[in-house]
Amino acid sequence: MINRSIASKNGAANNMCASQLVATNTLKLTTNQKMVHEALLALGRSAGAYEILDILRKKGVNAAATVYRALNELAQKGLVQRIVSTRTFIAHQEPKPEDEESILLICQHCGEVSSIKDNHIVRAFDKNIEQSGYCVNTYHLELMVSCDSCAKKTS
Ligand SMILES: [Zn+2]
Numbered sequence: 001m002i003n004r005s006i007a008s009k010n011g012a013a014n015n016m017c018a019s020q021l022v023a024t025n026t027l028k029l030t031t032n033q034k035m036v037h038e039a040l041l042a043l044g045r046s047a048g049a050y051e052i053l054d055i056l057r058k059k060g061v062n063a064a065a066t067v068y069r070a071l072n073e074l075a076q077k078g079l080v081q082r083i084v085s086t087r088t089f090i091a092h093q094e095p096k097p098e099d100e101e102s103i104l105l106i107c108q109h110c111g112e113v114s115s116i117k118d119n120h121i122v123r124a125f126d127k128n129i130e131q132s133g134y135c136v137n138t139y140h141l142e143l144m145v146s147c148d149s150c151a152k153k154t155s
Contacts, residue, residue, distance in 0.1 A: 027077050027095065035059055036070040037079055040091035045111040048088045083113065084140040104140075107147035109154070114147075 029037065039055045040047060049067045061067065071089050074080035078095035082088075083106060090104075090113045101122045102115040122141075129136055146154065 027079070029077075029079075030070070030073075032061070032066055032070045033074055033077075035061065036067055037074055037091055040080065040089060041093065043091075046083050046086060046088040046090045046106065046113050047111065048086075052089075083142060085142045085144065086111075102141075104142045105145045106142060107150055108144045109146060109150040112147045112150075 035056055036052055039052050043051075043055075049064055049071060052071075053061060053064050053067045056067065071080055071082075074091075075082055075089075078097065079092050080089050081092065081096065081104075083090060083104060086106060088111065100117070101119075102117045103121060105114045105116065107113070125139075125141075126136070
């Protein structure tokens, strides 16, 4: 199943419902964490720390370290996910459980990110890796793709 709810292109921060606001409020985010999370949600796609910094300069944030610190703290709370392949981040509207495995689909043209939650694929990986005699410490299942709209533009 493809989940396009990670972030929508329509400015997800503006469409947050009351229950989602409660969810992020109970996490007791700092001002910097809130600004970074809202900026990333509003983008509706993955972005790097320096792009987020450029957006937040208007709000008085001038150091990349401030953005990186907020991103790391948001990742620990499950509200931001690091995309290893592109060295970018994507925001979640609600905290993502740590044990939830998904396969990320990243549009290499526009940065839109979707996820597939397919336990069969994850189990197949686990089984094959176990049979090879290795054990997994960490893994990131990320596929570089073209999203529907970018595929139409390039065809
Ligand atoms: Zn795209």
